[in-house]
Amino acid sequence: MRNGDIIYGRNPVIEAIRSGKEIEKIYVSKTAGGNISKIIGMAKEAGIVVSTADSDTLKRLAQTPNHQGVVAVGALYKYFDVTDILNYAEEKKEKPFLLILDEITDPHNMGAIIRSAEAFGVHGVIIPKRRSAGINATVVKASAGAVEYIKVAKVSNINSTIRDLKEKGLWIIGTDAKAEKSFEELDYDFPLALVIGSEGKGISRLVLENCDFVIKIPMKGKINSLNASVAASILMYNILSKRQGKA
Known part of the structure; x- marks a missing residue:
């Protein structure tokens, strides 16, 4: 799901990375398991900064508790070549x-x-x-x-x-x-x-x-x-x- 420049949920974040969307930073839950490690690996390969965050921070960023332990912050600026x-x-x-x-x-x-x-x-x-x-x-x-x-x-x-x-x-x-x-x-x-x-x-x-x-x-x-x-x-x-x- 998306809230402006915020993308949350595991599959949406995975697809955003795959599509080459400019992502400034990805926040992941300190306690999340499952395919979070896949997201972290994809992010690092794409050169995206990954930080751990507690549930309250993720909820505030996503503006919903249904973030599935991951929130991506889209880039404010469209970079050039x-x-x-x-x-x-x-x-x-x-x-x-x-x-x-x-x-x-x-x-x-x-x-x-x-x-x-x-x-x-x-x-x-x-x-x-x-x-x-x-x-x-x-x-x-x-x-x-x-x-x-x-x-x-x-x-x-x-x-x-x-x-x-x-x-x-x-x-x-x-x-x-x-x-x-x-x-x-x-x-x-x-x-x-x-x-x-x-x-x-x-x-x-x-x-x-x-x-x-x-x-x-x-x-x-x-x-x-x-x-x-x-x-x-x-x-x-x-x-x-x-x-x-x-x-």
Whole structure:
């Protein structure tokens, strides 16, 4: 059964996963048995986050006690394909400028980054299906509505996506506090994707190894790291500024 973006009941949730419907999260009962394990397996294979919940939470989400121990929350946002983003850049006759967010799990940071991305001319944002915030109500609010004007793609594997982008002629720029090159040293007058990592871990090792350039934001204070959204904003503004200077 469905209540807006909420799907509940075992068979409806199974069919929703099979059909490829965008599902943000699936909640399952802590005590449910039977084919709940099948649902969990299907969800994980599809890259959908699964959490356990008590009966009261499931009842509140489904707005009925007849949830059969499982409730799926549909995605608030219809995601685009990476190809859509590249086509958009081509339509604008601009060199592609993409943003890849590697494990940004804080929705407030995600929203703030998307807001800046829209302001600084980014053609689209790429996020992973797993270990990442999705486009939920908090992200929409934090973006001040920018999600309505920028294309966001959700991919199964960031490294595979990076390889595909390289084959299409894009250069991948990573960020790391230990990098030798300052962000000001590049001119950015080429098709690119900028990778921003999480505050706690930064860019994951494999993703960093797949970057063509690794840059840093030099700092003089005692605090040697920036909020992810602040760092992203500085870098995106610099890319836009350098590109406009080439005109």
